[in-house]
Amino acid sequence: MNLPKPLNDLVENLKRLPGIGNKTALRLALFILNDLEKEEAASLSEALISVKENLSFCEICGVIKEDACPICQDNKRDQSTIMVVETIKDLLVFENTNNYFGLYHILGGTIDFSKGIEPDDLKIDSLIKRANSNKEIILALNGAVDGQLTSNYIEELLKDKDVTLSKIAYGLPVGADLSFADDKTLKVALQNRMKVK
Ligand SMILES: [Zn+2]
Incomplete structure (x- = not known):
């Protein structure tokens, strides 16, 4: 069977991370679906956005x-x-x-x-x-x-x-x-x- 679209989207996104293949992506996605509270999932997604929005690299040293x-x-x-x-x-x-x-x-x-x-x-x-x-x-x-x-x-x-x-x-x-x-x-x-x- 095909995965429901939201689950499939999550799997596809997780697969972009280094070292995460099909199997691991599915395992993580199912964990997020089954075992994370909604607030925990929200906190994870906020942390992802926050690193992209709030962090940058020092123009001098690159840190x-x-x-x-x-x-x-x-x-x-x-x-x-x-x-x-x-x-x-x-x-x-x-x-x-x-x-x-x-x-x-x-x-x-x-x-x-x-x-x-x-x-x-x-x-x-x-x-x-x-x-x-x-x-x-x-x-x-x-x-x-x-x-x-x-x-x-x-x-x-x-x-x-x-x-x-x-x-x-x-x-x-x-x-x-x-x-x-x-x-x-x-x-x-x-x-x-x-x-x-
Ligand atoms: Zn610096």
Whole structure:
């Protein structure tokens, strides 16, 4: 039998989420139908709309913000260091170590020609504009080919700029995703960062 249209619509919407196939979408939709109170369903739908309406990305660092940027506009943070990360996920990994209190710059990925990701697709220009003599830029990209390529690309662009540049040391196997590293490894990787220039 065909699912009633409202249920089918819900299943189709849930299937757009990453990692949710047909079966899981149907299970979630049936859970919402059978087990959620009407108020709970309303609260879920309001939360969905609210993230879209009330959140945006900081124009400077790329962090998700509500009004003021929780990183750039926090004057307790060290304004003289900028850690360059690939994604907000990596930023949260560093934040959770409670060991880094500077600023960030989210690139939005790494250069990967095999996937069609070119320098212009990333927030590299805006990073170069943030670089000045009062800043240390710490590259914290993954240790695989794409991360290294991106680090090298940024190093080249900063070659003639008066800025301190360093790279986190990898106590990680090459190719490891930052989010798999434990707090201690990241702490050591940050402490032992290598000065590039
Ligand atoms: Zn910001």
